[in-house]
Amino acid sequence: NLDGSVRSVPLSETHLAGDPEGYVLASISVDSIDQLFTRILGEANPSLAGLRFLYVFDDYPKYSPQVKRWIGGPLLERFSQASHLPPPGFLLTGSEAWDASGQKDYWQKNPGTFFDLEVMPLDRESCTQWLQDFDLPIAYIDCLMEESEGIPARVKPLVERPGALEKLVKEGAKAQDFPYPASAQQRRWLHAAAMADFVSEESLLLLLGKAEGRKALEWFAASAPIDLVTVSVMAGVAHIHMRSDFRDKVFNLCMEKVPARHREFLYKFDLHTRISEKVPLPEDRDSLRLLSPVQPFNPKILTTLFGRDE
Numbered sequence: 135n136l137d138g139s140v141r142s143v144p145l146s147e148t149h150l151a152g153d154p155e156g157y158v159l160a161s162i163s164v165d166s167i168d169q170l171f172t173r174i175l176g177e178a179n180p181s182l183a184g185l186r187f188l189y190v191f192d193d194y195p196k197y198s199p200q201v202k203r204w205i206g207g208p209l210l211e212r213f214s215q216a217s218h219l220p221p222p223g224f225l226l227t228g229s230e231a232w233d234a235s236g237q238k239d240y241w242q243k244n245p246g247t248f249f250d251l252e253v254m255p256l257d258r259e260s261c262t263q264w265l266q267d268f269d270l271p272i273a274y275i276d277c278l279m280e281e282s283e284g285i286p287a288r289v290k291p292l293v294e295r296p297g298a299l300e301k302l303v304k305e306g307a308k309a310q311d312f313p314y315p316a317s318a319q320q321r322r323w324l325h326a327a328a329m330a331d332f333v334s335e336e337s338l339l340l341l342l343g344k345a346e347g348r349k350a351l352e353w354f355a356a357s358a359p360i361d362l363v364t365v366s367v368m369a370g371v372a373h374i375h376m377r378s379d380f381r382d383k384v385f386n387l388c389m390e391k392v393p394a395r396h397r398e399f400l401y402k403f404d405l406h407t408r409i410s411e412k413v414p415l416p417e418d419r420d421s422l423r424l425l426s427p428v429q430p431f432n433p434k435i436l437t438t439l440f441g442r443d444e
Contacts, residue, residue, distance in 0.1 A: 160208035164216055171219055187222045193287075194226040195237060206241030214243065221246070255284030255394055268293045276318035277303045283394040311391075313383040314362065321388075323350040325395065327363065327374045328384040329403045335372040336416060340406050341399055371416070 153159065167187055174185060191197065191205065213222055232238060232248045256264075261284060262275050270293060281302055282288035292299045303318070312321055326341040327333050327350075339347035354374050355365045362380045366373055376384070389396045413419050 155208055156204040157208045157212070160204070160212040163209060164212045164219070168216060168219060184220075186220045188225055189222055190225045190227075192227050195228040195230045199240065202237070202240035203242075206243070210241065210243045224248075256286060256289060257284060260284070261289060264289055264293050270299060273319075274299050274303055276322050279395070280318050280321065280392055283392060311387060313380060313387070314359065320353065322395070323353060324363075324376075324384050325388040325392070326350070326399060327354065327376055328381045328388065329399050331378075331381070332368075332373045332375050336419070337403065337406055338374065341402055 171185075171187075189205075194202075197205075213219065226232070226237070226248075228237075230237065231250050233250070238248070258275060258279060261278055261282070262272060265272055265274055265278065278289065278292060278299060281299075282292060292302070314324070316324060323342065326338055329341065330337070335347075335351060338351060341347070342350055351365070351372060351374075354363055355372075362377050364375050366375060409419065409422070413422055
C-alpha cells in the first residue's frame with residue numbers, strides 16, 4: 135500500500151486450478167503491482183519519479199525448485215510483457231553465492247546483473263548487546279555465538295524465543311561430538327589452544343582477549359584434564375600443549391562446527407606469527423600494542439610515553 139503497510143491478496147482455488155506452471159498466479163501478482171503503480175502515478179508526486187519495484191526473496195536457496203522456476207519463469211515473463219511498468223529489482227538472501235550454487239539456472243530469462251554482497255556476521259560485542267536487550271545472562275554469549283556464528287537470522291530466534299537459549303546452554307547442543315565434556319565457553323578455550331602445538335599465553339590473550347584469556351589460562355592450569363592438556367613454562371612464558379590426537383579432534387571439529395570462529399582464530403594467529411617474526415621480543419610487541427592506536431606515530435607522543443622517540 136502507499137502508506138507502507140502490507141496488503142494480502144486472497145486467492146480462491148479457482149484462480150489456481152489448471153495452472154500448474156503458475157502463469158495465472160504470475161498475472162495476479164503483476165496486476166496487483168500494476169494497480170498500485172497506477173495509484174502512485176495518480177498522486178503526481180515528483181518524489182516518486184524513478185520509482186522501482188523490489189521483490190525480496192528471503193532465504194532463497196531453501197525455496198523449492200518449483201517456486202524458483204516460477205520466479206525465474208512465469209513471473210519474470212509476465213513482468214516483461216507489462217512494458218509500461220518499470221523493470222523490477224530482486225533481492226535474494228541466503229547462505230549460498232549466486233554464481234557458485236546454481237541458483238541462476240532456474241531463471242529462464244536473464245533478470246540482469248546480480249551482485250553478491252557478503253554480510254559480515256555480528257561480533258561478540260553486538261551479540262552481547264542482544265542478550266542485554268532481552269534481559270538474558272551475559273554468560274550465554276559463548277553458546278549464542280557457537281550456535282549462531284553471529285548470523286542475525288540465527289541470533290534473533292535464539293534470543294526472542296523464551297527458554298530457547300537457556301535450553302541450549304543446559305544441553306550443550308554442539309557438545310555431543312566434542313571429545314571432552316565442556317561448556318560452550320570451555321570449548322572456545324580449547325579451540326584457541328588447538329590452533330598450534332604450543333600456544334603461548336600471549337597468543338591465547340590475543341585470540342580470546344585479555345580478561346577471558348587469563349581466565350582460560352587459569353582453567354587450563356587448574357581444571358583441564360591433565361592427560362589431554364598441560365601448561366608448561368618455557369623461557370618464563372606459559373605455554374599450553376594439547377595431546378596431539380585430542381588437538382586434532384578439537385581442531386577439525388571446530389573447523390566444521392564453528393567455521394566463522396575458526397577463520398577468526400586462523401587470521402589472528404597468522405597475524406601474530408608474522409608480527410613475532412618481525413618483532414621477536416615480547417616486550418617490544420607490548421610497546422607496539424600501546425602504539426597501535428597512534429596513526430601515524432607522533433614523535434612527541436613517543437617521547438611522552440617512553441622518554442625517547444623510538
